[in-house]
Amino acid sequence: MSKRTSLKDIAKELNISVSTVSRALRNVGEVSEETRRKVKELAESWKYKPDPLALGLLKNKTGYIGVILPDPVNHYFSTVLHGMNIVAQENGYHLLISYSYDQSVNEQKAIDDFVWARAEGLMICPAIDTIDIRKYQQIGGNGIPLVFVERDIPEMDVPAVITDNYKSMQSLMEFLIGCGYRRIALITNLEYYSVGRICYQAYTDVLKKKRIALRKELIIHGNMSISTSVEAARHLLQLTPIPDAVVVTDDCSAMAVMKVFQEEGLSVPDDIAVTGFNDEPFTSYISPPLTTVSRPGYLMGMKAMELLIETIKKSKSTTDCEKIILESDLVIRNSTIRSPERWTR
């Protein structure tokens, strides 16, 4: 069990004071060349490194950034984390990661822990069931910079990096309608701070604009798990007539929904079209390839982390709160491209 070398060890060995050693190592203050050289040599050979805990205690800085994401097992969030990690690493920060599993209580606990552990900044993707936003205010109250990522809370004066889901959904809906689809179903989560909520908004807005009746029975609220989506798909098949397209706000669920239809002997997209969200890698490999919205998760993570670190470094007050909205791309694939003759039926 090799002991860590401390300033004191070096000082003792060289018969000088701890303060001199400290100054010598940091190249500050007045230290004779001779002493400085000797100190540095010894420090080098003893592999001295300052103790982060002691430094943290003293300076109130830890080099940690607390990250709270909803779910570890989600490709899209993984790309976001990847982006955050790259930037954090470049800037010498370490990531403290916690997962809320989309439950506010877990998030609250993680926030408390991170604040208490003196994280220098917090990056949060708010849990989907968030209603009480005081927990976020408390963070600012403690003087810790906060940035929202992927999900914004507009009424809060907190910087955020998100993607333009409203616009994406709008494009998607307009595209589908342009194709000729009219009975368009929606499977989505509707929680207030979710992607799905915004998609729902765009969905209704576009229908209204295009003067297509909004049918309640075509809108299904789910939690975007495979099982509830499968159930939702089965439900849609009970309707007469069945929808001619189904918009699902998650690729995995869309894939599962598509499979339900195919197992029932329907052709996608000739009998019923399906779309997803996120453009996960598999979407171009399934059959038929999935029309979806490609979102820049990696870039979002990077931008958000840059914003957070910038805020930390300037120790800016949260007053100037930038909301960065990244563009997404509509990716059109065969799951919506119906053969012309099938439009006649």
Add this chain to the structure above:
Amino acid sequence: MSKRTSLKDIAKELNISVSTVSRALRNVGEVSEETRRKVKELAESWKYKPDPLALGLLKNKTGYIGVILPDPVNHYFSTVLHGMNIVAQENGYHLLISYSYDQSVNEQKAIDDFVWARAEGLMICPAIDTIDIRKYQQIGGNGIPLVFVERDIPEMDVPAVITDNYKSMQSLMEFLIGCGYRRIALITNLEYYSVGRICYQAYTDVLKKKRIALRKELIIHGNMSISTSVEAARHLLQLTPIPDAVVVTDDCSAMAVMKVFQEEGLSVPDDIAVTGFNDEPFTSYISPPLTTVSRPGYLMGMKAMELLIETIKKSKSTTDCEKIILESDLVIRNSTIRSPERWTR
């Protein structure tokens, strides 16, 4: 900027000493009921919580566990992380996460940082290019428990939780040969500490046992990225005759390989069969569904974290080093089930 309340604050308010407050709060030592009550009340209302940094400095304990994984964007590793996180959370530990991106230098840096930050334990999936194992010995030298996960280094006396990839690959190969496949190609990474290396071993062993000639040209070394796998697939199509089956040691790559074949007008599995590894969710949705090996990532993460925390708590010496090997399942799907009449050609 609300200041954190410290023992000193409480002591000052109550006109008693810091040590008394400390004892009162922790229910140790002799403190009068009266004092204890008053202290606890005030601590409660001021939301006092001990400072983790100060405690860490004093006790050499931080409540952090350092985790080093190869890649944030990998479904399988995400499930492993999920398992680790659940167990860590239950036990009051926080995760410090770093990604090596499968490069030893990054791993080395992360180890140094974590050791220096007084992580109480380290959980590492060794970078694929690891050759120098001294970095791991150093960790033990610092008295910090270490557990390997997903990739073991057998020559080291370090606890590990892995899956039985040799056996899985053996089953897979025997299954394929049992089906009638004879020209079985292999696309895999061959780095020493990789899953692929072990698969390669099983591949050759089974061929030998079944007295099937080992053909060098059927073995392709790749890094399991989509692009190199696509290249590998194209290469295999140059051979005459082409292989009748291709074993790929990663689902994503297998999916890409399959697509190459299909785009060339070949039928999978009638012209050429394909198998993957990991049983990622999409594998049952692509066309044809992929034969693959289902590995218990979540369970592995949990077991590994349990092992690590147990070791931390007992502050066991690394002498009794348990190597836990979890079983995997062969999942047979249509990508290998060839119509009988196609065997006659």
Add this chain to the structure above:
DNA sequence: TTGAAAGCGTTACCAG
């Protein structure tokens, strides 16, 4: 039953 002091590893300030 309580308090003072030392110590964990570091930096900052002030004398010398």
Add this chain to the structure above:
DNA sequence: CTGGTAACGCTTTCAA
């Protein structure tokens, strides 16, 4: 140029 001291927040030992 150098050293001592206080401080960060806490626990522990010893003395009162």
